[in-house]
Amino acid sequence: MPELPEVEVTRRSFADRIAGAQVRALQLGKPLRWPLGCDPAELAGRQVRSVARRGKYLLVHLDEGLLLVHLGMSGSLQFATSLPPRGVHDHFELQTSQGMLRLHDPRRFGAVVYASSLDDARALKLLGGLGVEPLEAGFDPLSFHRALQLRRSAIKQVLLAGDIVVGVGNIYASEALFMSGIRPTLRADRLSKPRAARLHAAIVQVLQRAVALGGSTLRDFSSAEGQSGYFQLDAMVYGREGLPCRVCGTPIQAIRQGQRSTFLCPACQKK
DNA sequence: AGATGTCCCTGGAAGC
């Protein structure tokens, strides 16, 4: 499933190649999570300026307006000068002078939304409430700790909410909490400053590492079956219920928090 | 306001 690192790796894979391209046509398949929000024909003739990322959204900037692309959980993007005919799960395609950008998304949790600018109400609704970027300077241990002090729910759920820091999905939340020895059910405001700093470092480390690995494994990923992505190979706790902890051998536990599964080592994450 | 629960969707796995 696309997490922040994969979205970033996807961005890097086509941003330079699509920059400067002129839009020829836009084709839609079945409805995605939200409607496009403009007449597809309107976009013909516009030029692609750049592709940026905010959280898990890709921002395809045009000379006028932009497209916000979210991969949901089963979405993937392809950009190529020629592609086979659109299949049943290809729900968005941007034909340009430099190639075709296609969204393949069987579960249709993804979305492509047009906004006239970043200040547009549609863009603000999607991006306005997002927390800081974890791999940028705005994410620092002290302000992270300060933000956690205001929250009483479980630290795992606060991480997932994405309004303090973006990009920590269900997998990385479990992994980062394991790395920092913190129990996922601990109230966010109960983290001491040093423990918050340790969690901060773990989040940065786990995401940075995934971006680095994503670069080399995305190729296998696209040719591989299903979701056995790079991360599964070396997860410390995620998806390892009942298996021995890689550090202490204690069986890994799975619990539910807010309808989501959380994995932890009850010995390494005592409090 | 924060916290919590629900919903969207489909393919694969598990259960009967």
Next chain:
DNA sequence: TGCTTCCAGGGACATC
């Protein structure tokens, strides 16, 4: 074997 049920995931939205 073939059916049904459950589960995965992000995030908007409703409700308390």
